[in-house]
Amino acid sequence: MPDRLYAPGTTPTYSARHVAFELSPTSARTARKESFKGYLLGSDTPFPYEYTAHVPAGALASTATDIARFMIAHLNQGALQENRILQATTARLMHTTPYAMLPPLHGMGFGFYQHDINGRRVIFHDGDTRFFHSQLNLFVDENVGIFVSVNSTGRDGAADILRAALFRTFADRYFPYMEADGQVDSKIAAQHARAMVGHYVVSDRSSSNFLAINRFSPSYSPGAWDGVGGRGVSY
Numbered sequence: 680m681p682d683r684l685y686a687p688g689t690t691p692t693y694s695a696r697h698v699a700f701e702l703s704p705t706s707a708r709t710a711r712k713e714s715f716k717g718y719l720l721g722s723d724t725p726f727p728y729e730y731t732a733h734v735p736a737g738a739l740a741s742t743a744t745d746i747a748r749f750m751i752a753h754l755n756q757g758a759l760q761e762n763r764i765l766q767a768t769t770a771r772l773m774h775t776t777p778y779a780m781l782p783p784l785h786g787m788g789f790g791f792y793q794h795d796i797n798g799r800r801v802i803f804h805d806g807d808t809r810f811f812h813s814q815l816n817l818f819v820d821e822n823v824g825i826f827v828s829v830n831s832t833g834r835d836g837a838a839d840i841l842r843a844a845l846f847r848t849f850a851d852r853y854f855p856y857m858e859a860d861g862q863v864d865s866k867i868a869a870q871h872a873r874a875m876v877g878h879y880v881v882s883d884r885s886s887s888n889f890l891a892i893n894r895f896s897p898s899y900s901p902g903a904w905d906g907v908g909g910r911g912v913s914y
Contacts, residue, residue: 684886715740717810718831729808743826746815750824753817774802774819791817796847797856805842812838816846818854825849875901 716725728740748759753774757765765773776786776793785793791802794816805814813828827845829838879899885891 684884685882715811716830717808719810720834721831726810729810731808743828746826746828747824750815750817750826754819754822754824774800774817794846796850797854799850799854799856801850812842814842814846818850821854823853877901 715728717729718725752759752762752764753770756767757763757770758767773789773791776788778786785795787793788802791804794801794803799821800819801816802819803814803816805812807813810832811828811830812832813826815824815826817824825846827842829841832838833841877900879901880894881896884893886894
C-alpha cells in the first residue's frame with residue numbers, strides 16, 4: 680500500500696484500490712472488444728474498444744443493468760438479495776462525508792463524491808474515457824438512483840452538458856426544493872470570503888512515480904475583495 684499524501688482526516692483525496700463486488704454481474708467484464716463502440720461525434724465513424732490500464736477504477740466495462748444492481752446494493756446498505764458486498768456499517772460510512780472542509784461546499788467520501796441538490800443528500804461518481812462518459816447518482820435518503828452513460832463526447836462538450844442537465848431535471852421533477860431568497864448578511868459574506876483565501880493545489884495526484892511532475896501544474900490562490908455597492912460579489 681503506498682504512503683498517503685496527507686494524514687488521515689485532514690485533506691479529502693481519492694483512492695482507487697481494492698474494488699470488488701459479488702453481485703452476480705451478467706455482463707460486466709474487463710474487456711469486451713466486440714461491443715461498446717465509441718464516437719467523438721455521433722455522426723462520425725465508430726472507434727474500436729478502448730483499453731485502459733487504470734486498474735481497478737478504469738479497466739471495467741459494464742452495462743446499465745449491472746450498474747443498477749450495484750446501485751441497488753448500495754441503497755440496500757450493501758446487500759442485493761442473498762449477496763452482500765459490504766457490511767451495513769461500512770455502507771453507511773461510505774455514504775457520508777467524514778470531513779467537510781468548508782460546509783456547505785461538497786466534499787469527498789469513501790469511494791463517492793458529495794453531490795447534494797435541492798436540499799437532498801446525494802452521492803455520486805462519474806467516469807470518463809475518450810469516448811464514453813458516465814455518471815452514477817444515489818439519492819441516499821430517498822432510496823433512489825439514476826445512472827447515465829453515453830458513447831460519444833459530442834460537440835462542444837455535449838456529454839457533460841447532458842449529464843448535468845439530466846441530473847438537475849430529474850431532481851427538480853421528483854425532489855423539488857424551495858430555494859432560499861438569496862439574501863446574505865454582508866458581514867457574514869465577508870467572513871466567508873476571508874475563509875476561502877489561501878493557496879490550493881489538487882489533492883488527487885501522484886507523488887511516488889514520474890507523474891509527480893504534475894505537481895508543477897497550475898495552482899489556485901483566491902483572494903477576498905470588498906463588495907460592489909455594499910453587496911457581496913460571487914465568483
